[in-house]
Amino acid sequence: MSNQSSDKKLVKRVQRGDKGAFDLLVLKYQHKIVNLVMRYVRDPDLALDITQEAFIKAYRALPRFRGDSAFYTWMYRIAVNTAKNHLAAQRRRPMNVELDFQDPDQYDLHAKLKETDTPEAITLSNELKNTVEQAIAALPEDLRTAIILREIEGMSYEEIAQTMECPVGTVRSRIFRARDAISKKIGSLTR
Amino acid sequence: MNDAIRMQISAFVDGELPDNEADLLLRRMGQDAELRLKVAEYLAIGRALRGEASVPGVDRIHERVSAEIDDKPLEDVADTPDKKPSAAIRPLAGFAIAASVALAAIFGLQQMTAVDEEATGALDGVVAEQDTGYTVPQPVDEQLRQYYRMHEEAAGEFGATGINSRFVSVRISEELPQESTPEQDEASIDATDEQPTQP
Numbered sequence: 160m161s162n163q164s165s166d167k168k169l170v171k172r173v174q175r176g177d178k179g180a181f182d183l184l185v186l187k188y189q190h191k192i193v194n195l196v197m198r199y200v201r202d203p204d205l206a207l208d209i210t211q212e213a214f215i216k217a218y219r220a221l222p223r224f225r226g227d228s229a230f231y232t233w234m235y236r237i238a239v240n241t242a243k244n245h246l247a248a249q250r251r252r253p254m255n256v257e258l259d260f261q262d263p264d265q266y267d268l269h270a271k272l273k274e275t276d277t278p279e280a281i282t283l284s285n286e287l288k289n290t291v292e293q294a295i296a297a298l299p300e301d302l303r304t305a306i307i308l309r310e311i312e313g314m315s316y317e318e319i320a321q322t323m324e325c326p327v328g329t330v331r332s333r334i335f336r337a338r339d340a341i342s343k344k345i346g347s348l349t350r
Numbered sequence: 351m352n353d354a355i356r357m358q359i360s361a362f363v364d365g366e367l368p369d370n371e372a373d374l375l376l377r378r379m380g381q382d383a384e385l386r387l388k389v390a391e392y393l394a395i396g397r398a399l400r401g402e403a404s405v406p407g408v409d410r411i412h413e414r415v416s417a418e419i420d421d422k423p424l425e426d427v428a429d430t431p432d433k434k435p436s437a438a439i440r441p442l443a444g445f446a447i448a449a450s451v452a453l454a455a456i457f458g459l460q461q462m463t464a465v466d467e468e469a470t471g472a473l474d475g476v477v478a479e480q481d482t483g484y485t486v487p488q489p490v491d492e493q494l495r496q497y498y499r500m501h502e503e504a505a506g507e508f509g510a511t512g513i514n515s516r517f518v519s520v521r522i523s524e525e526l527p528q529e530s531t532p533e534q535d536e537a538s539i540d541a542t543d544e545q546p547t548q549p
Contacts, residue, residue: 160372162365168376178419179380185412186390190397193408203405210408214415291398309364310396316366335360339353341395 166230173221181221185214188231192238199242209245213238287345294344298337305330306337351384359385363392 160168166187172180192213196206217237224233295303301323308314308322316334320327358375361367367375379385390409397404 160362160365160367160369164369165362165365165367165372165376168372172376172380177380178416179383179386180376181419182383182412182416183376183379183386183389185415186386187393189411190393190402190404190408193405193411194403197405203407206405207407207411207414210411211414211418214411215418218415218419287394287398288401291395295399306399310399316361316364331357331361331366334364335353335357338360338392338395339356342391345391345395345398 163229167226170221170224170226170230173218174224181218184230184234188234189214191231192234195235195238196242199239199246205245209242210238213241216241290345291341294341295337298340302333302337302340305333306341309334351388355385356388359388360392363389363396 166184169180169184173184189210193206193210196209196213197203200206200209213234217234220237224230295306298306304323305319308319309316314322316327316330319330319334323330355375355378358367358371359379362372362375375385379389390412394409
């Protein structure tokens with residue numbers, strides 16, 4: 160089941176009243192949406208508020224969502240409109256008026272975040288990054304290869320199976336065991 | 351949470367879980383917050399591996415959203431100012447109409463055989479209920495025909511075309527002197543026509 164396909168199923172479940180399904184959609188996209196909103200507002204706290212508002216609007220509008228576009232595409236538009244509305248209400252201009260809104264991936268988020276990082280946030284972020292890197296280094300080679308091909312190279316299970324010359328089921332098992340081992344090391348850092 | 355479920359979650363995060371497994375897992379995740387948090391954890395591992403920056407506090411957005419939507423029901427887009435009764439209510443409404451008209455008709459029939467003035471007054475009361483002014487007492491046959499017509503109209507309005515409504519129609523029409531057309535008889539007796547939709 161592809162990502163889009165699983166989102167469609169989740170949307171249908173939400174439309175039938177399953178709030179847990181909407182929680183899952185938020186968990187999947189909250190980081191992406193916040194990063195998107197940060198392109199419009201400097202303040203991270205404000206970005207969180209706008210993101211929350213965007214998700215609430217999406218939840219209320221879901222009964223009318225027909226699925227003509229992917230859920231994330233639809234959510235993206237709601238988040239952008241919410242951020243723009245907020246800016247209009249505050250009578251502020253966007254951070255960079257030369258930004259190409261049609262291709263947001265061009266925008267360097269890291270550069271902007273450096274201006275607003277707090278020391279605590281930086282510490283937590285480094286701690287998590289270091290812990291994950293140590294956990295990866297401690298993995299057996301087959302598990303390390305599988306998780307890197309998946310998470311960094313973005314390969315499908317089928318492609319990884321061909322690369323590693325093993326069945327798809329083995330790929331699924333190796334990626335899971337890698338995540339499980341890392342998960343045990345990072346503990347509460349991700350919550 | 352056992353290994354099998356965590357492995358399913360791992361494949362789900364990658365969009366690689368087969369449909370048949372995904373349906374069951376989604377149903378479980380809808381009810382179990384721990385399973386959903388495991389999804390968040392695996393996504394976080396991916397972001398850390400890719401060195402993606404993160405806004406502090408973003409991991410709590412889903413809790414804030416959940417807290418707010420718990421008080422808010424989803425909008426019902428079926429709500430319109432002149433909406434008809436929902437499919438769930440139609441069968442019940444039809445049955446209630448059919449039952450009340452049947453009781454009135456049966457009561458009237460019983461009283462008709464006893465030639466009781468009090469019963470005639472009760473029937474008049476039922477007929478008068480439907481009219482705004484004083485109604486001259488009518489022969490019982492004519493009153494029953496009126497019940498039959500009112501029942502048919504009300505059943506049609508509520509979409510109550512099911513077996514209960516049809517039974518009442520047949521019973522009333524059986525008691526009446528022959529007046530209905532052959533087409534009407536055929537339509538009322540044919541029980542294979544559309545049934546009330548069930549929720």
